[in-house]
Amino acid sequence: xxAPTGSAVDADFLRRWLGTATESIEREADHLTELDSPxxxxxxxxxxRRGFRAARTAVEQEPPDTPGAVLVxxxxxxxxxxxxxxxxxxxxxxxxxGKSLGDEPTxxxxxxxxxxxxxxxxxxxxxxxxxxxxxxLDALLPAIDALSGALDAGGSLAEVLAAAAQAAEDGAKxxxxxxxxxxxxSYLGDRSIxxxxxxxxxxxxxxxxxxxxxxxxx
Amino acid sequence: MRMLINVPETVVADALRGMSVTxxxxxxxxxxxxxxxxxxxxxxxxxxxxxxxxxxxPLHGGFVGRGMLTAACPGEVFTSPVPDxxxxxxxxxxxxxxxxxxxxxxxxxxxxxxxxxxxxEDEGVQVAKVLVNDDVAVTDSLYTAGRRxxxxxxxxxxxxxxxxxxxxxxxxxxxxxxxxxEMSRTFGVALSAVTTPAKGGPTFDLPDGELELGxxxxxxxxxxxxxxxxxxxxxDFAVDAVVDDLRPDGPVLLLVNGMGATPxxxxxxxxxxxxxxxxxxxxxxxxxxxxNYVTSLDMAGASVTICQVDEELLRLWDAPVATPALxxxx
Numbered sequence: 001x002x003a004p005t006g007s008a009v010d011a012d013f014l015r016r017w018l019g020t021a022t023e024s025i026e027r028e029a030d031h032l033t034e035l036d037s038p039x040x041x042x043x044x045x046x047x048x049r050r051g052f053r054a055a056r057t058a059v060e061q062e063p064p065d066t067p068g069a070v071l072v073x074x075x076x077x078x079x080x081x082x083x084x085x086x087x088x089x090x091x092x093x094x095x096x097x098g099k100s101l102g103d104e105p106t107x108x109x110x111x112x113x114x115x116x117x118x119x120x121x122x123x124x125x126x127x128x129x130x131x132x133x134x135x136x137l138d139a140l141l142p143a144i145d146a147l148s149g150a151l152d153a154g155g156s157l158a159e160v161l162a163a164a165a166q167a168a169e170d171g172a173k174x175x176x177x178x179x180x181x182x183x184x185x186s187y188l189g190d191r192s193i194x195x196x197x198x199x200x201x202x203x204x205x206x207x208x209x210x211x212x213x214x215x216x217x218x
Numbered sequence: 219m220r221m222l223i224n225v226p227e228t229v230v231a232d233a234l235r236g237m238s239v240t241x242x243x244x245x246x247x248x249x250x251x252x253x254x255x256x257x258x259x260x261x262x263x264x265x266x267x268x269x270x271x272x273x274x275x276p277l278h279g280g281f282v283g284r285g286m287l288t289a290a291c292p293g294e295v296f297t298s299p300v301p302d303x304x305x306x307x308x309x310x311x312x313x314x315x316x317x318x319x320x321x322x323x324x325x326x327x328x329x330x331x332x333x334x335x336x337x338x339e340d341e342g343v344q345v346a347k348v349l350v351n352d353d354v355a356v357t358d359s360l361y362t363a364g365r366r367x368x369x370x371x372x373x374x375x376x377x378x379x380x381x382x383x384x385x386x387x388x389x390x391x392x393x394x395x396x397x398x399x400e401m402s403r404t405f406g407v408a409l410s411a412v413t414t415p416a417k418g419g420p421t422f423d424l425p426d427g428e429l430e431l432g433x434x435x436x437x438x439x440x441x442x443x444x445x446x447x448x449x450x451x452x453x454d455f456a457v458d459a460v461v462d463d464l465r466p467d468g469p470v471l472l473l474v475n476g477m478g479a480t481p482x483x484x485x486x487x488x489x490x491x492x493x494x495x496x497x498x499x500x501x502x503x504x505x506x507x508x509x510n511y512v513t514s515l516d517m518a519g520a521s522v523t524i525c526q527v528d529e530e531l532l533r534l535w536d537a538p539v540a541t542p543a544l545x546x547x548x
Contacts, residue, residue: 033417041271041296041436042417050294079333083271083297084326088333126329183325186362187355187438 008106009157011063013213014070018059021209022052028205035198039185044086044198051082051090067107071098071115085183086199089123089136096122109157113147120144127182134180134192136199143168143207158214165211168204175200226415230272230292237279241542244282251299252307253279254289259313264382264391265289267307268320268375270327271296273414273515274435276543277371283541284548286379287320295414295515296436298326304334308343316344316388318395320375322367323351346388348395350374352402352523354463355432355441366434369475369512369523370402373535376544380537394534398525403460405432406521407452408477412437412514431455435477435514435521449484453491456522461499466526469504471535472496473523478513480520485509488520496524504532511543 025032029045036044055077064070075094079087097119101107107115120140129135146167150160173196180192183199223229231248238246245254259265268278269291278290289307293299308317317338321331328349335345352370356362378395386394408430411420414437421437424430429452432441447455474489476482489508496503504527512521527535538547 037417037421041438042414042421043295043297046416047294047297080300080302083293083300083330085298085324085329087298087300087326088329127325181362183363184434184436184438187366187434187441189362189441 008108009067009112010106011065011067011070013217014067015059015063016216017210017213018052018056018070018074020212021206022056024205024209025049025052025202032198032202035196035201039180039188039192039195040198041184043084044202047082047084047086048202051078051087054081066101066103066105068098068101068103068115071095071101073098085127086202089127089199092122092126093119093140095119109147109160110151113144113151116140116144116147129182132178133182134175134178134185134197134200135182136197136203138175138178138197139168139171139200139203139207142171143204156218158211158218161207161211161214165204165208168207172196172200172204221413221415223415226418229415230294233272233275234279234292237542243540244542247306250306251292251303252289252310253282253292254307254310255282255284258288258311260288261313262315263313263385264315264388265308265311265313265317266320266375266379266382266391267291267304267311267317268371269293269299269304269307269331270322270324271298271436274513276510277512278375280543281372281375281541283539285383285537285539286375286541286544288382295416298324298330301330301334301337304331305337305341308334308338308345309341312343316346318378318382318388318391319345319347320371320378320395321347321349322371323349323364324366325363327367344388346392348374348378348392348399350399352399352404353434354403354405354459355434357441368406368435369404369473369521370399370525372473372511372544373402373471373523373525374398376539377531377534380534380539383537394531398531401464401527401531402523402525403464404521404523405456405459406434406440406477406519407431407456408433408440408514408517408519410479410516410518412517414515429519433514433519435512437514437517449488450491450494452520453488453495453522457492457495457499460522460524461496461501464524464526466501466524468526468528469502469532470496470524470526471532472503472506473511473521474506474508475512475521475523476510477517477519477521478510479516479518482509485520492522505535
């Protein structure tokens, strides 16, 4: 396996991302469920934890050897184990992103950005959400924009992913004043205002795990 | 909150094991989470597959049997099942005459059933879908995920299931299911919040002396919170909501449904009030059903569902059914 480098993303990088992301979901599961209580049905943390545990096990048992294959494998596991809306949405995000990476053994930060964009397009298509509907897109779209901006400014992999993570976290927080227009929170109308969206929050965790993985490799 | 469980992680599997030992007419695949009729596939007959989050029992597993569902796929509590379950169910029950997916309109259920339908069609199974969306409490469909599927699911599964049992082809069974949904409306009221096993506490705070009007079946708060009302006042509100929306000009089926923690004593009293208001609104009731059928764990409260029926739908409603939760004519 290639040694981790500071500039390129290989299968090993994304396997370590999966480990970090799973730990982060484990740690934050109760918080995600707490966020999902007033405006959802109090299960987001448990569902994500079940999905990421299954994905980590599957990837450990049969380690895919390209970054694209890692993402496709994780996405497939999420679809098969998470349920709810999160399963198909996160599954589609990662499968589309993985397919967009093709079977190259290493990819650049720019390719990773394009893959994320393809994945997010898939999420938008499947879920029908637009920005400010108070969904995971409100964390993912700003993250991609920030990643792009940091790339144009010549940032390293760790720097561009750190920028993406910050934007995702800000985006998740910015869902607090929004009125939900998609998913189960939409039934609450104005009463969804004042709560941070659990899906945007878990999306921000996954992007933060990417940044952490890059930082540890740098 | 005290619950009669082992650990939260196994509540669904534990319940399936219990169904398995209780109902010899069912095949319960605990590992893959599929409840099926024994002896599937039935030659020449369309199969009905439904599913959804657990916590609504007896929906859907309790409606598997002769004259209703062929298979049901229970998800985690309040979480839609995954496509693998529906795919497994569809493959097992399809006789070649096709499969109707009965899907309640929630984002998760719709996405997972859509994925399953695509995969099943890839495997040569003909799939039709009916989306149940009868909840009139959701008024602003443009800015929400649309009306939720609630009590009408029972009517759709019973009536379309009867048509399938008689040997109607897939397009006919699907058309009947659509018709039942189109002609059905529900309004629900919660008198208490719901406790999910995973959270162990109420999912929202409902102070004493208040109720939630226009609730769904997942412990989500409703459209509006008010001071406590009497059974008669709640009946006035709920019946007006469904009648004003459907505007029936013929007889209806009536489901007075408990949300899980409201005793039958109260439900029967509520049913009397609902009949009173329907009579005032000059809506004849052809058949009535009272009980806990489409529940929300330990939520107290009730929902009212009406479905306008013609002679054919009424005949299919009266047709024999033999499931754990609905049984008559056999």
